[in-house]
Amino acid sequence: MAEGIRDKVAILGMGCSRFGERWDCSAEDLIVEAFGEALTDANIERDRIEAAWYGLSSDDQGPGKSALSLTSTLRLPNIAATRVENMCATGTEALRGAVYGVASGAYDIALALGVEKLKDTGYGGLPERTKGTFEDLWFPSITAPGSFAQFASAYVAAHGIEMDQLKEAMAHVSWKSHENGAKNPKAHLRSRIDKEKILKAPMIAYPLGLFDCCGVSDGSACAIVTTPAIAEKIGGDGPLVTVKSMQLALSNGSEIGFDEWDGSYALTTRIASQRAYREAGITNPREELDLIEVHDCFSITELVTMEDLGLADVGHGWREVLAGTFDADGQVPCNIDGGLKCFGHPIGATGLRMVYEIYQQLRGKAGERQLDAPKLGLTHNLGGFPNKNVCSISVIGTC
Amino acid sequence: MQQRGIISFGAYVPRRRLARRTICSANSWANPGLAATAHGHKAICSHDEDSLTMAVAAARYALAERPEDNAPDMLVFASTTMPFADRQNAGVIAEAASLSENTCTADMGGSLKAGVGALRMALERPGETLVVAADKRLTRPGGPQELRIGDAAAAIVVGEGDPLAEFVARRAVSVDFTDHYRSSDAQFDYQLEERWARDAGLLHIVPGPIRGLIEDAGIGGENIAHFVAAGLGNRNARTIAKHCGIPEGAVTPDLHAECGDTGTAHPLLLLTKALQSAAPGEFILLLGYGQGAEALLFRATDTIGRASGMTGADAMLADGVEDGNYLRFLSFNGHVSMDWGMRAERDNRTAQSAFFRHRDTVTGCIGGRCTACGTPQFPKSRVCVNPGCRATDSQVSEPFADKPASVKSFTEDWLALSFNPPLMYGNVRFAGGGVAMLEFSDFEPSELAVGAPLAMQFRLKDVDDRRGFRRYCWKAVPPRELSTHTTADKEMEGASHG
Numbered sequence: 001m002a003e004g005i006r007d008k009v010a011i012l013g014m015g016c017s018r019f020g021e022r023w024d025c026s027a028e029d030l031i032v033e034a035f036g037e038a039l040t041d042a043n044i045e046r047d048r049i050e051a052a053w054y055g056l057s058s059d060d061q062g063p064g065k066s067a068l069s070l071t072s073t074l075r076l077p078n079i080a081a082t083r084v085e086n087m088c089a090t091g092t093e094a095l096r097g098a099v100y101g102v103a104s105g106a107y108d109i110a111l112a113l114g115v116e117k118l119k120d121t122g123y124g125g126l127p128e129r130t131k132g133t134f135e136d137l138w139f140p141s142i143t144a145p146g147s148f149a150q151f152a153s154a155y156v157a158a159h160g161i162e163m164d165q166l167k168e169a170m171a172h173v174s175w176k177s178h179e180n181g182a183k184n185p186k187a188h189l190r191s192r193i194d195k196e197k198i199l200k201a202p203m204i205a206y207p208l209g210l211f212d213c214c215g216v217s218d219g220s221a222c223a224i225v226t227t228p229a230i231a232e233k234i235g236g237d238g239p240l241v242t243v244k245s246m247q248l249a250l251s252n253g254s255e256i257g258f259d260e261w262d263g264s265y266a267l268t269t270r271i272a273s274q275r276a277y278r279e280a281g282i283t284n285p286r287e288e289l290d291l292i293e294v295h296d297c298f299s300i301t302e303l304v305t306m307e308d309l310g311l312a313d314v315g316h317g318w319r320e321v322l323a324g325t326f327d328a329d330g331q332v333p334c335n336i337d338g339g340l341k342c343f344g345h346p347i348g349a350t351g352l353r354m355v356y357e358i359y360q361q362l363r364g365k366a367g368e369r370q371l372d373a374p375k376l377g378l379t380h381n382l383g384g385f386p387n388k389n390v391c392s393i394s395v396i397g398t399c
Numbered sequence: 400m401q402q403r404g405i406i407s408f409g410a411y412v413p414r415r416r417l418a419r420r421t422i423c424s425a426n427s428w429a430n431p432g433l434a435a436t437a438h439g440h441k442a443i444c445s446h447d448e449d450s451l452t453m454a455v456a457a458a459r460y461a462l463a464e465r466p467e468d469n470a471p472d473m474l475v476f477a478s479t480t481m482p483f484a485d486r487q488n489a490g491v492i493a494e495a496a497s498l499s500e501n502t503c504t505a506d507m508g509g510s511l512k513a514g515v516g517a518l519r520m521a522l523e524r525p526g527e528t529l530v531v532a533a534d535k536r537l538t539r540p541g542g543p544q545e546l547r548i549g550d551a552a553a554a555i556v557v558g559e560g561d562p563l564a565e566f567v568a569r570r571a572v573s574v575d576f577t578d579h580y581r582s583s584d585a586q587f588d589y590q591l592e593e594r595w596a597r598d599a600g601l602l603h604i605v606p607g608p609i610r611g612l613i614e615d616a617g618i619g620g621e622n623i624a625h626f627v628a629a630g631l632g633n634r635n636a637r638t639i640a641k642h643c644g645i646p647e648g649a650v651t652p653d654l655h656a657e658c659g660d661t662g663t664a665h666p667l668l669l670l671t672k673a674l675q676s677a678a679p680g681e682f683i684l685l686l687g688y689g690q691g692a693e694a695l696l697f698r699a700t701d702t703i704g705r706a707s708g709m710t711g712a713d714a715m716l717a718d719g720v721e722d723g724n725y726l727r728f729l730s731f732n733g734h735v736s737m738d739w740g741m742r743a744e745r746d747n748r749t750a751q752s753a754f755f756r757h758r759d760t761v762t763g764c765i766g767g768r769c770t771a772c773g774t775p776q777f778p779k780s781r782v783c784v785n786p787g788c789r790a791t792d793s794q795v796s797e798p799f800a801d802k803p804a805s806v807k808s809f810t811e812d813w814l815a816l817s818f819n820p821p822l823m824y825g826n827v828r829f830a831g832g833g834v835a836m837l838e839f840s841d842f843e844p845s846e847l848a849v850g851a852p853l854a855m856q857f858r859l860k861d862v863d864d865r866r867g868f869r870r871y872c873w874k875a876v877p878p879r880e881l882s883t884h885t886t887a888d889k890e891m892e893g894a895s896h897g
Contacts, residue, residue, distance in 0.1 A: 124814075133750035133752075133754075136750070137760075141817075142815060142822075142836075143814045146822065147810070149812070150826065153808045153810070154808040154849065157850070202813075205812040205814060206810055206811040206812075257833075257834060258786065258834065259834045387826060
């Protein structure tokens with residue numbers, strides 16, 4: 001069995017643009033903003049970057065489905081660059097490409113950058129997407145909230161609780177994220193929201209109200225990775241941060257087409273997290289993880305993810321949420337930066353934005369929201385729909 | 400020679416019934432005279448129904464009741480509101496009903512008597528024929544037609560062997576009398592003066608062929624036990640009956656209060672009612688009227704009792720939901736242009752090559768069943784979906800349209816585009832195995848629940864206004880609560896207990 005990538009790659013520098021309705025910015029501006037911070041943080045010349053992976057999921061920027069809009073914007077010196085897209089895991093996929101490039105020995109220093117300029121599409125919510133020529137003929141014209149909302153109806157049915165109880169726990173998830181996001185200058189939404197307002201919000205897709213849904217925003221995030229040896233040599237003002245594991249699991253159609261899955265959880269999160277824990281050497285995630293950044297596209301997604309990551313017993317995630325286990329002062333702080341809830345979800349950037357928060361926390365640079373000396377963090381993306389999706393998990397820690 | 404006649408039938412009336420008082424109160428500012436007619440309901444198509452989808456539903460009920468040992472070798476679709484002028488509508492119905500590829504198909508329109516005309520043609524040819532008639536006629540808001548006209552479909556299987564009612568004789572007359580008309584490029588009928596239409600048209604044209612038909616059969620008007628004269632109004636039907644010596648009590652009620660006049664479908668819809676109340680040996684006279692008339696005479700056979708178990712107008716009419724939203728009805732029919740937002744701007748172009756390749760799935764609701772592990776799956780795929788199997792190219796066709804199903808998970812989505820929001824969809828579990836994510840229709844908000852029963856129905860998926868195409872798919876709807884007990888049943892029960 002392959003030995004994996006644990007501690008083979010270090011993060012040399014990271015950057016993250018301010019997320020939000022960046023009416024004044026194009027994707028190009030966001031790329032420059034995130035890259036500039038990362039380059040300064042890495043303390044290298046840009047010409048030392050040998051390869052790049054570029055996460056961009058929705059609308060093409062510039063000349064179509066390639067990484068040309070990245071290399072042209074940053075005037076990268078004719079290096080290898082590849083565009084990746086894998087639904088909401090796109091940003092993390094860019095990082096996986098760069099990390100694997102370094103871990104393989106093909107490159108010493110590689111760049112991962114993700115960007116999405118959603119607000120130019122004109123949509124509230126994610127834009128309409130093409131489904132190809134076959135599904136278009138018969139598959140429902142679903143939206144992201146509508147598909148993820150079904151976690152809730154299935155969860156209630158699977159665990160015999162009342163929808164009102166689940167809604168209260170979902171409201172707690174959103175309340176907590178707004179509390180966290182209010183402290184983050186790079187977040188899109190920075191206001192605290194009381195639970196009553198969350199519960200009384202207009203319905204988007206039953207049972208998800210407005211505040212159960214993450215925002216739609218523009219943003220970019222970026223990582224420069226290298227070998228631990230080079231990272232130590234270049235030095236820096238914080239502890240060495242390395243990648244402990246990166247795992248990806250994709251559905252194969254069994255959830256949507258074979259009647260084993262009950263709809264109340266994400267099968268791929270359970271599979272990818274187990275692989276990630278194994279690769280990272282984690283045996284008790286609830287005890288060992290100091291913070292997590294999970295894919296809270298919707299409040300219910302975060303809630304079931306707590307169970308799928310093994311941080312709460314199946315059927316008890318809603319109780320753990322209400323007990324504050326995942327609050328900023330709880331046992332496993334979740335989405336301490338405000339999450340998708342407050343950052344919105346510029347798809348290509350999200351995964352890297354999560355890693356950025358872990359990286360900042362591990363180096364003690366998270367400002368007002370800094371946790372007490374964290375050593376190990378996890379990021380999680382769930383792209384697609386509960387019944388057919390892409391899940392990526394990364395574990396990042398200090399050495 | 401074997402008896403030729405009606406083998407089975409089916410009816411479909413949309414679940415939604417618009418209360419006439421709703422229409423009248425909305426339009427009284429413009430036409431206070433409408434108030435006098437503000438009683439009863441008209442059956443209306445939902446946003447995803449048209450004459451073609453209703454026809455498929457009625458055809459499926461009719462086909463479900465015919466003997467297994469033979470199959471229709473012809474399908475005729477009669478309608479004045481076919482979605483396509485040049486793409487055979489009957490061909491779509493045949494594929495949706497999973498009829499053999501060798502079925503001969505034909506569309507027949509041009510007059511409200513086309514339904515009866517199609518039935519007559521079927522009776523006069525050998526073999527088994529499925530006749531389906533459906534109409535969804537648009538009406539101008541505020542006018543009397545809007546109140547009178549409803550939407551429905553009916554289907555009759557004609558063949559030999561052991562019919563419910565045998566075909567006795569027929570008469571026809573063609574007269575280019577335009578009591579109303581609709582030119583090919585018009586949305587609405589143009590209606591002429593009612594009294595002229597009645598006195599110079601109806602009462603002048605219809606009695607002749609009826610009397611002739613009765614004479615041909617060597618019986619008297621008093622022998623007609625069921626006079627099925629659709630679309631004339633009860634009063635006119637009674638007048639004609641009187642002129643022809645038919646007892647007033649023989650007139651089959653016109654269902655104005657229950658669903659309205661459903662056009663081409665209406666004679667066949669009323670015929671299902673007559674068949675379900677007929678006793679062995681009784682004569683049924685069916686009239687089709689429009690630019691002349693067609694009159695068909697049937698005699699109920701000893702097997703007419705089987706009709707009570709079939710799905711006729713009564714069962715459909717008993718299962719409806721009152722709709723009090725006139726504005727929504729206008730929107731369904733394009734009479735008001737709602738602001739559906741940016742999601743309505745998407746291009747619904749159909750990749751016809753992909754559609755043709757996948758039409759068993761899309762039109763036929765046919766999935767696969769793995770011959771290696773037995774797992775039913777929708778859609779059919781090259782590699783079995785069962786994680787414990789994964790056999791390649793092991794699947795045979797498995798029809799899903801008639802499988803009972805239930806809700807596994809659901810949502811009511813107010814963000815997604817629907818012309819009857821919220822868009823409802825979810826994971827669906829089929830009895831006997833198989834799951835799929837499908838759109839729901841005909842549910843009201845808060846009606847859905849995990850475990851709720853579902854049935855499959857052929858519905859409109861999208862309309863491509865830019866290219867004039869409409870595509871159809873199968874959606875999950877609440878199963879119709881169809882009582883098979885009819886008036887005749889009750890009478891028979893009464894008789895046996897008396």
